[in-house]
Amino acid sequence: MEWYGYVIIIVIVLAVLVLWKKGIITVSTVSRVSDAIEGIATLETSESLMSKLIQYANIAFHAAEQLAKTSEIAAEERKAKALELVNQYAVTDGIELTSAALQAADSIIEANCDINGHKSEGVVSEKETDAFTGTEQPVTGLDDE
Numbered sequence: 001m002e003w004y005g006y007v008i009i010i011v012i013v014l015a016v017l018v019l020w021k022k023g024i025i026t027v028s029t030v031s032r033v034s035d036a037i038e039g040i041a042t043l044e045t046s047e048s049l050m051s052k053l054i055q056y057a058n059i060a061f062h063a064a065e066q067l068a069k070t071s072e073i074a075a076e077e078r079k080a081k082a083l084e085l086v087n088q089y090a091v092t093d094g095i096e097l098t099s100a101a102l103q104a105a106d107s108i109i110e111a112n113c114d115i116n117g118h119k120s121e122g123v124v125s126e127k128e129t130d131a132f133t134g135t136e137q138p139v140t141g142l143d144d145e
Contacts, residue, residue, distance in 0.1 A: 052093065053086070053101055057108035060085035065116075082109045 019025045064082040067073045073081050086105040090097045097105070 049095070049101065050104070052090070052095070053097075053105055054108055056086045056089040057082070057105045058112065060089065060105075061109050061112040079106075079109055079113070 016025065016029075020029075060082040063085055064073070064078040067081060068075050068078050083102065083106060086109075087097055087102065090101075
């Protein structure tokens with residue numbers, strides 16, 4: 001959580017304590033406020049993890065690209081290497097990624113591949129799309145109403 005998130009929570013807690021001491025709010029209200037603050041803190045943490053995951057995946061994608069360009073890995077190994085790097089970056093930050101987080105990173109890397117026009121030669125899977133730059137299909141239907 002960012003520093004200002006902590007400041008906001010501290011201000012709310014202090015305000016609730018003052019109002020409770022003065023008898024303006026009851027213990028049940030304090031309990032509800034406490035639950036709300038806990039929910040806000042959890043939400044902020046989730047958003048923060050997703051932001052980091054996007055950064056990790058984007059950086060890992062470009063790093064794997066560079067490794068392939070310099071022939072340190074084969075082109076087919078780029079995605080696996082990018083996922084490995086995402087996990088390595090998270091561990092460096094002290095974060096243990098769940099399988100859901102790794103799946104999200106995989107999707108971000110897939111999106112980067114589509115955007116950059118990467119397609120598996122001769123392989124068509126449900127995951128491949130023709131909606132991004134570098135493909136033969138034009139993007140249609142996005143502005144149609």
